[in-house]
Amino acid sequence: MYKVIAVPVDLAHADRLPKALETAARLAKAYDATLYYVGATTETPSSVAHTPEEFRGKLERFAAERGAALGIEARAKPLVSLDPAVDLDRDLLKAFGEIDADLVVMASHVPGIRDHLISSNAGWIASHAKISVFVVR
Amino acid sequence: MSEAVQPDYTVDSTDYEVGQDNVQVLGLDIHNPVFMISAVTIVGFVIFALMFQEGTAAFFGWLRPWLTSTFDWVFMSSANIFVLFCLFLVVSPWGRIRLGGADATPDYSYAGWFAMLFAAGMGIGLMFFGVLEPVYHFQNPPLGVNPEDVEAARAMGMAATIFHWGLHPWAIYAVVALSLAFFTFNNGLPLTIRSAFYPLLGDRVWGWPGHIIDTLAVFATLFGLATSLGFGAEQASAGLEYLFGIPATDVTKVVLIVAITAVALISVVAGLEAGVKRLSEINMVLALALLLFVIIAGPTLAVLTGFFTNAGHYFVNVLSLSNFVNRQDFDFMHGWTTFYWAWWISWSPFVGMFIARVSRGRTVREFIVCVLIIPTLVSILWMTAFGGTAIEQIVADDYQGVAETVAAYVPELSLFKMLEVLPLTMVSSFLGIILVIVFFVTSSDSGSLVIDTITAGGKTDAPVVQRVFWATFEGLVAITLLLGGGLASLQAAAIATGFPFAVVLVVMCWCTFKGLRADPQMAR
Numbered sequence: 001m002y003k004v005i006a007v008p009v010d011l012a013h014a015d016r017l018p019k020a021l022e023t024a025a026r027l028a029k030a031y032d033a034t035l036y037y038v039g040a041t042t043e044t045p046s047s048v049a050h051t052p053e054e055f056r057g058k059l060e061r062f063a064a065e066r067g068a069a070l071g072i073e074a075r076a077k078p079l080v081s082l083d084p085a086v087d088l089d090r091d092l093l094k095a096f097g098e099i100d101a102d103l104v105v106m107a108s109h110v111p112g113i114r115d116h117l118i119s120s121n122a123g124w125i126a127s128h129a130k131i132s133v134f135v136v137r
Numbered sequence: 138m139s140e141a142v143q144p145d146y147t148v149d150s151t152d153y154e155v156g157q158d159n160v161q162v163l164g165l166d167i168h169n170p171v172f173m174i175s176a177v178t179i180v181g182f183v184i185f186a187l188m189f190q191e192g193t194a195a196f197f198g199w200l201r202p203w204l205t206s207t208f209d210w211v212f213m214s215s216a217n218i219f220v221l222f223c224l225f226l227v228v229s230p231w232g233r234i235r236l237g238g239a240d241a242t243p244d245y246s247y248a249g250w251f252a253m254l255f256a257a258g259m260g261i262g263l264m265f266f267g268v269l270e271p272v273y274h275f276q277n278p279p280l281g282v283n284p285e286d287v288e289a290a291r292a293m294g295m296a297a298t299i300f301h302w303g304l305h306p307w308a309i310y311a312v313v314a315l316s317l318a319f320f321t322f323n324n325g326l327p328l329t330i331r332s333a334f335y336p337l338l339g340d341r342v343w344g345w346p347g348h349i350i351d352t353l354a355v356f357a358t359l360f361g362l363a364t365s366l367g368f369g370a371e372q373a374s375a376g377l378e379y380l381f382g383i384p385a386t387d388v389t390k391v392v393l394i395v396a397i398t399a400v401a402l403i404s405v406v407a408g409l410e411a412g413v414k415r416l417s418e419i420n421m422v423l424a425l426a427l428l429l430f431v432i433i434a435g436p437t438l439a440v441l442t443g444f445f446t447n448a449g450h451y452f453v454n455v456l457s458l459s460n461f462v463n464r465q466d467f468d469f470m471h472g473w474t475t476f477y478w479a480w481w482i483s484w485s486p487f488v489g490m491f492i493a494r495v496s497r498g499r500t501v502r503e504f505i506v507c508v509l510i511i512p513t514l515v516s517i518l519w520m521t522a523f524g525g526t527a528i529e530q531i532v533a534d535d536y537q538g539v540a541e542t543v544a545a546y547v548p549e550l551s552l553f554k555m556l557e558v559l560p561l562t563m564v565s566s567f568l569g570i571i572l573v574i575v576f577f578v579t580s581s582d583s584g585s586l587v588i589d590t591i592t593a594g595g596k597t598d599a600p601v602v603q604r605v606f607w608a609t610f611e612g613l614v615a616i617t618l619l620l621g622g623g624l625a626s627l628q629a630a631a632i633a634t635g636f637p638f639a640v641v642l643v644v645m646c647w648c649t650f651k652g653l654r655a656d657p658q659m660a661r
Binding site: 042043044045046047050051053054081082083084085086087 | 321327328494497597
């Protein structure tokens with residue numbers, strides 16, 4: 001039913017979203033789908049990486065490790081957001097389109113980036129995405 | 138340049154992680170202690186200055202002439218160093234280093250990039266001084282030119298104005314912007330001013346020396362911005378009084394600052410792409426419309442030929458104008474040049490950081506040509522159109538409208554008096570007021586982005602509420618200084634914060650050079 005599943009991940013807080021990652025992994029296994037870890041970074045150095053290239057490498061390693069551990073096909077989809085404090089939702093949506101995802105699994109908030117603001121990333125994505133969205137609470 | 142210089146430092150020599158000194162409280166993500174020191178001092182300053190308005194005015198009234206006359210040589214020699222440094226980099230082999238690494242590509246088109254750096258860099262000043270300054274220098278020419286000699290005075294008036302809006306200010310910005318872009322994108326250091334000093338201070342920049350540099354940058358930005366916001370409020374309210382008879386009282390100005398800050402808040406919450414960039418582009422279109430209108434409705438031919446003759450006058454006189462030894466024209470040198478240099482320097486952390494953030498993917502050479510040469514040409518055209526037209530009105534038509542605003546020194550009215558004798562006065566003056574307001578907003582929103590980034594330890598993804606805090610306080614500082622002594626206090630505050638930064642910037646040039654020499658792109 002699903003061929004490409006996307007799961008947004010914040011490498012700075014990867015430990016804080018095990019439920020979403022776990023759900024995405026099980027779904028990917030059940031449907032024999034490709035799982036994409038979608039990570040957002042800035043052009044300017046961040047706590048995770050000094051450059052977008054370094055970020056890509058870290059995300060690819062993360063995907064490879066998870067994929068091997070879970071026995072699924074896992075890939076990395078890094079995206080560069082020019083102003084993530086504002087544009088993250090829109091940038092995520094664009095990334096889902098670029099990998100032709102047909103299901104998104106995400107925690108109601110991607111912790112660390114905007115979890116203290118009123119709006120919830122998943123809420124916005126769910127109402128704007130044309131594909132299925134699985135919100136993990 | 139394959140005989141690679143052995144770098145004294147490398148990117149890997151620091152373990153510093155962006156945001157490692159940050160604290161997360163109340164949903165904020167802020168640098169400790171830069172945010173606290175800056176915020177507490179600013180809040181304290183606003184309260185103190187409002188309580189003791191007369192004392193504030195007296196203090197700043199004394200401070201400005203003291204600084205500009207005692208330290209004129211500091212401002213003037215450092216600005217000259219910046220111009221030479223930039224010109225040197227354009228022709229040097231380091232010009233081919235690409236910001237963000239050899240494979241980086243620019244994120245913004247030339248048009249969008251240029252709109253943002255110009256709107257942030259000069260903004261309201263062009264509206265405020267574009268008409269007044271050429272006329273003022275025409276009537277009181279520097280370097281001992283006789284004001285009775287109309288043609289010589291006209292040439293010197295234009296040259297002196299362009300001097301203040303040409304290579305020197307943009308070199309000041311370029312130095313800061315290049316240095317920040319380089320250390321951030323090529324060396325992976327956080328996007329704050331302190332990172333530029335890594336080659337000099339090593340890991341000590343993450344400690345107190347760095348805290349002091351960043352805090353100074355926050356103050357310089359806040360006061361520099363507040364000066365421009367003050368100019369904007371004065372001019373917009375003068376325009377409203379002139380056009381619609383709304384009295385230009387303190388109340389009007391405060392209401393204007395509050396309303397415009399509110400628009401800036403919307404822009405800053407909408408983000409870099411949907412808010413700041415879009416507004417900058419609207420801003421450029423409006424500015425271009427007004428510029429074309431003045432050229433077409435005014436003495437078209439005189440402006441078009443004037444562009445080349447004025448550029449010539451500028452290049453002939455720029456050396457003697459930048460010299461600060463054995464000068465007699467102290468009114469010009471202290472009252473204008475030194476003030477401008479201090480003002481541009483106080484703006485440089487803000488404009489520099491903003492330009493840096495949107496400049497990834499350009500080469501050093503491309504960067505300097507675009508930040509130094511092209512804006513200078515635009516300034517020459519702008520000053521020729523606005524100031525040249527006003528001088529022509531005096532010389533050819535004996536129209537004294539602008540001259541009266543100069544004699545009475547009400548610069549906020551000069552633009553409207555110049556437009557008065559052109560056709561469609563209502564439309565063009567209204568466009569002028571709108572432009573002042575949009576320039577105001579574009580300065581305020583990009584300024585808040587910058588201060589937020591510095592006080593978040595270089596994080597560009599800190600919560601939006603922090604931008605809201607800084608945008609609000611920029612407005613408050615502008616109101617406070619306007620009430621406590623008006624523009625004189627604003628200007629003095631900008632100069633006072635610009636002074637320590639002049640020294641900081643000279644050191645920054647040296648650090649940038651050291652960094653460029655060690656860049657791996659030079660070894661290939």
